[in-house]
Amino acid sequence: MKKLTIFxxxxxxxxxxxxxxxxxxDEPYVRVGLRYDSTVMSSANLANEVGxxxxxxxxxxxxxxxLGGTYEEKITIVKDKxxxxxxxxxxxxxxxxxxxxxAYHIDLGRSFSTYEEAQNAAAEVTSNGTPSFPAYISGEYxxxxxxxxxxxxxxxRKTSIGLSSAPVVGGSAxxxxxxxxxxGRILYEYDMGTKVFAVMPAGSAQSVTWFxxxxxxxxxxxxxxxxxxxxxxxxxKIGDYPKGxxxxxxxxxxxxxxxxxxxxxxxxxxxxxxxKHSSKGFDVCNxxxxxxxxxxxxxxxxxxxxxxxxxxxxxxxxxxxxxxxYHSSNGGATENAExxxxxxxxxxxxxxxxxxxxxxxxNGIWSYTYTGEELSWLLTEKGYPIGKVTKAYVDExxxxxNVYRVVFIDASGxxxxxxxxxxxxxxxxxxxxxxxxxQRYTISTGSIELYVNSSSGKLSAGSGTAVIGAGGKxxxxxxxxxxxxxxxxxxxxxxxxxxxxxxxxxxxxxxxVGMSQxxxxxxxxxGYTYDQIIRxxxxxxxxxxxx
Numbered sequence: 001m002k003k004l005t006i007f008x009x010x011x012x013x014x015x016x017x018x019x020x021x022x023x024x025x026d027e028p029y030v031r032v033g034l035r036y037d038s039t040v041m042s043s044a045n046l047a048n049e050v051g052x053x054x055x056x057x058x059x060x061x062x063x064x065x066x067l068g069g070t071y072e073e074k075i076t077i078v079k080d081k082x083x084x085x086x087x088x089x090x091x092x093x094x095x096x097x098x099x100x101x102x103a104y105h106i107d108l109g110r111s112f113s114t115y116e117e118a119q120n121a122a123a124e125v126t127s128n129g130t131p132s133f134p135a136y137i138s139g140e141y142x143x144x145x146x147x148x149x150x151x152x153x154x155x156x157r158k159t160s161i162g163l164s165s166a167p168v169v170g171g172s173a174x175x176x177x178x179x180x181x182x183x184g185r186i187l188y189e190y191d192m193g194t195k196v197f198a199v200m201p202a203g204s205a206q207s208v209t210w211f212x213x214x215x216x217x218x219x220x221x222x223x224x225x226x227x228x229x230x231x232x233x234x235x236x237k238i239g240d241y242p243k244g245x246x247x248x249x250x251x252x253x254x255x256x257x258x259x260x261x262x263x264x265x266x267x268x269x270x271x272x273x274x275x276k277h278s279s280k281g282f283d284v285c286n287x288x289x290x291x292x293x294x295x296x297x298x299x300x301x302x303x304x305x306x307x308x309x310x311x312x313x314x315x316x317x318x319x320x321x322x323x324x325x326y327h328s329s330n331g332g333a334t335e336n337a338e339x340x341x342x343x344x345x346x347x348x349x350x351x352x353x354x355x356x357x358x359x360x361x362x363n364g365i366w367s368y369t370y371t372g373e374e375l376s377w378l379l380t381e382k383g384y385p386i387g388k389v390t391k392a393y394v395d396e397x398x399x400x401x402n403v404y405r406v407v408f409i410d411a412s413g414x415x416x417x418x419x420x421x422x423x424x425x426x427x428x429x430x431x432x433x434x435x436x437x438x439q440r441y442t443i444s445t446g447s448i449e450l451y452v453n454s455s456s457g458k459l460s461a462g463s464g465t466a467v468i469g470a471g472g473k474x475x476x477x478x479x480x481x482x483x484x485x486x487x488x489x490x491x492x493x494x495x496x497x498x499x500x501x502x503x504x505x506x507x508x509x510x511x512x513v514g515m516s517q518x519x520x521x522x523x524x525x526x527g528y529t530y531d532q533i534i535r536x537x538x539x540x541x542x543x544x545x546x547x
Contacts, residue, residue, distance in 0.1 A: 052203035080175035085184035102147035104170035173227030239311035252303035259306035260530035327510025355522030441506025
């Protein structure tokens with residue numbers, strides 16, 4: 001009983017921490033979907049990295065209400081169905097040498113005023129030989145006795161433990177069961193219908209928790225959408241959120257001012273897109289559909305310091321948070337939002353960009369050759385049936401020099417036209433491993449290809465390449481021109497390839513709207529501050545605290 005008393009005292013102390021039961025800081029939270037749709041889970045483990053146990057409860061707005069807790073540092077949340085435990089792993093079907101974590105329990109038959117009262121009552125029943133645990137059900141503290149795989153098994157046990165008239169419960173589509181990861185013991189159950197279950201790490205305002213091999217700040221919410229497996233959500237303060245974005249969206253070793261600019265963009269994007277995935281119960285996802293978010297594993301001291309330096313700062317236009325989109329590089333100029341996505345946005349206006357070092361940028365300079373058959377297959381696969389493409393050309397460029405309209409024509413004269421963002425994405429093929437990496441490209445026909453070996457690999461250029469001829473005059477290669485290479489060993493005629501095709505050559509990587517990440521790097525290297533970088537790429541904006 002002494003060990004039990006000490007344990008209960010620790011739980012009482014945990015639950016008494018005012019910060020965790022009513023968060024007084026008004027910095028908003030972001031809900032990030034970690035596992036959802038096809039990645040939902042039947043069981044989800046948490047492990048303290050920085051912290052000492054967990055609180056169980058729910059969020060209302062920015063405030064977390066604690067209803068219970070545990071000193072266990074490794075816990076597993078499972079759905080209220082029969083689960084099987086073996087060697088620290090949870091299964092939905094029976095495994096060799098596994099033990100069942102049954103979904104059915106005997107209710108003690110009365111409610112309790114506090115978690116501590118329910119915990120004490122559960123401990124007393126446990127000490128008499130039947131493992132029991134506290135629960136919070138429909139706004140009441142309850143005690144549940146045992147765990148059985150069927151309702152019949154639970155009923156058969158009631159009389160032997162002196163609870164013949166007690167009800168049997170379990171198998172709820174809205175219930176969550178918390179177990180000790182080490183041995184599968186049930187610690188707690190929560191069932192409040194549509195009120196989402198939350199787990200808050202205890203012991204540190206800057207807690208860090210392991211989930212599925214990644215470390216995260218903040219708390220976690222769990223949903224059973226339509227009674228299915230667990231949707232797992234990270235509930236993180238807006239100032240901590242960029243710490244899990246920067247290492248995956250920008251090199252954390254880049255200059256501090258570039259990292260700060262990226263942090264402000266990440267926070268602003270999340271705040272603007274709040275409720276983007278509201279049907280699933282969270283704001284933003286953790287993939288490139290929103291922003292890549294993978295927690296703190298590869299965060300550095302510098303990237304975290306950059307986030308803290310601009311904590312809570314957002315980009316505003318006329319008092320409203322901005323959709324602070326960004327891209328890797330643009331190849332010379334950003335683009336008006338309406339020329340990519342169709343909607344005019346006053347702060348997403350084209351600016352010339354001479355700050356990118358395209359030679360060192362990922363996909364800063366690129367070129368792919370498509371055959372007519374490949375274009376036919378690609379367009380048909382995407383729902384635009386067409387014969388062998390015999391003509392492909394850019395029909396219109398924007399004032400910034402980016403592609404606005406591209407045209408494909410087959411031998412029968414059939415014509416397909418793609419505008420704005422589709423002019424880029426229509427050429428994307430993971431199967432062919434060929435892409436239009438940005439909307440800044442040209443299409444040329446013929447087969448002249450020059451290759452120059454350099455310290456960084458092979459560089460290529462097609463027709464349209466500038467050359468220096470006799471007398472030092474500069475000209476441009478055209479299809480059909482003969483090309484000679486002069487070296488120390490003499491002059492050699494360059495042989496043409498025989499393959500026909502369409503050479504799509506361009507610069508930049510991404511949609512070209514908003515901030516260029518490589519441009520931000522270049523600006524920072526030239527002494528610009530994060531706010532100057534942001535004001536350069538986003539027109540007419542203010543930097544304010546996100547509220």
